[in-house]
Amino acid sequence: MKLGIVFGGVSYEHEISIVSAIAMKDVINAEFVYIFLDQNRDFYHIPTQIIKSKLFSSGEYKKCEKVSLKKSGFYTQGGFLSKEKLLDMDLVLNIMHGADGEDGVIASLFEFNNISYIGPRREACSVSFNKFLTKGYASSIGVKTIDYKYFTKNDKIEIDEYPVIIKPVRLGSSIGVTIVNNTQELEYALDVAFEFDDAIIVEPFIKGIKEYNLAGCKIAGEFNFSIIEEPQKADFLDFDKKYLDFSRTSKALKADISEELQEEIKKNFKAIYNTLFDGAIIRCDFFVKDNEVYLNEINPVPGSMANYLFSNFDEIIKNLATSLPKTRKITINYEYVNKIQASKGK
Amino acid sequence: MKLGIVFGGVSYEHEISIVSAIAMKDVINAEFVYIFLDQNRDFYHIPTQIIKSKLFSSGEYKKCEKVSLKKSGFYTQGGFLSKEKLLDMDLVLNIMHGADGEDGVIASLFEFNNISYIGPRREACSVSFNKFLTKGYASSIGVKTIDYKYFTKNDKIEIDEYPVIIKPVRLGSSIGVTIVNNTQELEYALDVAFEFDDAIIVEPFIKGIKEYNLAGCKIAGEFNFSIIEEPQKADFLDFDKKYLDFSRTSKALKADISEELQEEIKKNFKAIYNTLFDGAIIRCDFFVKDNEVYLNEINPVPGSMANYLFSNFDEIIKNLATSLPKTRKITINYEYVNKIQASKGK
Known part of the structure; x- marks a missing residue:
């Protein structure tokens, strides 16, 4: 599999995207085509063998080849003597956290340009990136959230x-x-x-509330779940701690909770994912209070893709790659314009 | 004002977008730069003096100049002897109905490329284009909808x-x-x-339920409302009838309803628009049953921009053009990558 990895983006989480993207090399067995989106919204093709976080902080990435997102993929720039060339990849994994990646911008660019990708679609982004819309969405699918x-x-x-x-x-x-x-x-x-x-x-703010994280995706109509983890944390994770978390590739420990609670958490995950998150591996963070499950947040592009929660992450990626949502074909036949012209006698 | 009009799009409403776009010439006093998005997702610059619906149904538009959406605007294609050129416009009016225009795709493309535009932003598109998300959104802002x-x-x-x-x-x-x-x-x-x-x-399905339409936008923090219209219709408008409606430029008649009901409808409109629809002229279609107001649907790119509901449409467009939402600047300084490298002693 030739897997494009799109990362970076104009976002407060630009840097953690870099760390997440680099982590993918260790957990997916594929040929990688790394595409970096810099703060000027230019795309660069970063050779896999030279990728490391310092390349970006130093600005050295600018020596790599600039590419453009156009119909069907990323193209190298043509020049006086060379023609532009399509970079060969089977599909793209969106690993931009925060703005550009989780807000629906890159999803729109991929859809517009007919790019096959693993990642949240536009509506999924809107309801997860905006915490107010998350509350409204959760309520309409019967999932509880903390009062607000x-x-x-x-x-x-x-x-x-x-x-x-x-x-x-x-x-x-x-x-x-x-x-x-x-x-x-x-x-x-x-x-x-x-x-x-x-x-x-x-x-x-409910001090000491229990938190549980569950990642998963739907492949050919069936849910594939990770283990449920109880993340270790202070009152809440600050940016530094979360940042270190994003480079995780070692396995997490399964939370010690009842079968019943596990099932309840999975039931909530399914309701959230439904069809809106088709095509994405998401991590839902839940609170549990008095044995009731509350959605805290939906991460549609979770840190390091939550690989550390899965025992078979590589397999999940490969199977999901074969089960991506299709865009419906819309045919435009100018029936109405023709009808009006006919009625005008033109 | 040099006003770009982006219309067409890969959508079941492609044709009504053409009709809407052409109608703009008669209701806005500006220099127009018409940009057509065809069913292959190619953009064309259509000279204002030759625009008519037959140009598109006949395929003749392909003789017009192809343009590309890139950073800061639409560019003509460079060639062996010519350089690519940025088309001069102050801002763009998004007048694509349905997919591409109302679903957040073009909003994302504009945001990515730093284009100033009148039209709904991405989240506004998600909650209005998807009727299920509309229900959830309405509920979380305290606006009633019909049970579903x-x-x-x-x-x-x-x-x-x-x-x-x-x-x-x-x-x-x-x-x-x-x-x-x-x-x-x-x-x-x-x-x-x-x-x-x-x-x-x-x-x-509630036969004979009263329907009222109200359009408006927020300019410099103040709401600007159209008249409230009671649309004339059969059980519900079918595509043909709606289609004809989209070329409307003649004025509508104000609905004969109490001041109180008018205020109630406006109150609902404000709650819906709030900040999510900033930058757009929208039309909300309400039902009224037993004196209670229910949201039916939000049209974030209404047919012919609902110009027929305003007495001062040209002025609204010009004022809104000066009051568009700004994108927050995100600075990327690689603080965290540098910190990690320092702690690694690299």
């Missing part, structure tokens, strides 16, 4: 009971997220959150 | 009470929509709907 209030920039914000957790609606990886213990801390936390977004959600 | 059931392709479908209306979740303009009066009619209606989509919603 939604505010936009000029709303009057009143908090009934502390502590609360304040989150910009659109960023991943805890960026702009603050736990607020009292009124004195509120203003600064709001300033931080609104610096990143026009809209926020406020949730009660 | 959601089914995906392999679900067992049981109907408690007829008549019902069956809708594929993703298509606009009544395509694939059927009113079903009894069990005998059900199977065919489901076949039709599932031909267009993997997911459907089923609603009770």
